[in-house]
Amino acid sequence: MERTITLYTNPYSRGGIAHWMLEEIGVPYRVEYLQYGTSMKAPDYLAINPMGKVPAIRHGEVVVTEAAAICAYLADAFPEAGLAPPPAERGDYYRWLLFVAGPLEAALGLKACQVEMSADQEMQLGCGRLETVLDVLADAVRGRHYIAGERFSAADVYVGSHLGWGMQFGTIDRRPEFERYWQALEQRPAQRRSMAQIEAAMAEYPLPGAEA
Secondary structure (H helix, E strand, C coil): CCCCEEEEECCCCCHHHHHHHHHHHCCCCEEEECCCCCHHHCHHHHCCCCCCCCCEEEECCEEEECHHHHHHHHHHHCHHHCCCCCHHHCHHHHHHHHHHHHHHHHHHHHHHCCCCCCHHHHHHCCCCCHHHHHHHHHHHHCCCCCCCCCCCCHHHHHHHHHHHHHHHHCCCCCCHHHHHHHHHHCCCHHHHHHHHHHHHHHHHCCCCCCCC
16 A cells, blocks of 8 residues: 655755655655744654654654655655665665764854864864865865766755855855755755745745745
8 A cells, every 4th residue: 555655844845845846756745834933842742752842744654854865765665756765785874864963053053053163163063064074075066967876866865955146055065066066956846846945935934024
């Protein structure tokens, strides 16, 4: 029996990553939009994600949270979509999925909170400095269409989303390597479909205080 996929998200969230991934795998799914501070913290949703954050997906009885985990799970659950390399070729795939989920996310968060690290703190924290993280990521995408081999994969959905949004909102430098990598990804039909749905949802579900 086919298991229904439900995406729990908010149009102003990292849920857009999971939304794009669902469009790439090309199977039916439903979207449940949640609001910050209300339905996202309601008991029904906290039973799905006790953190009270999005995105999350329910696939039958399986619940997956965290955008990187959702991308990896869907790639494995729907192998016919070809969004994960063969197991023996997944070194770069896992590396860059988790590099962006770990060091990049942490470094961006520290910068957003205006945390200035000492040299000792840089050594203690796995992310190090944001500039170093971005240097490493720029080297990874330089001259490449895809980050984990010769084919598009779930890692590109995740890495590309962070670079695209980061450059759009000014949290990531518009380096030539990042712009070239993202320009090809943002033209993918699945990405454009997901963005059209997200933009429509933004009008229906505005951020609190932005209704006027």
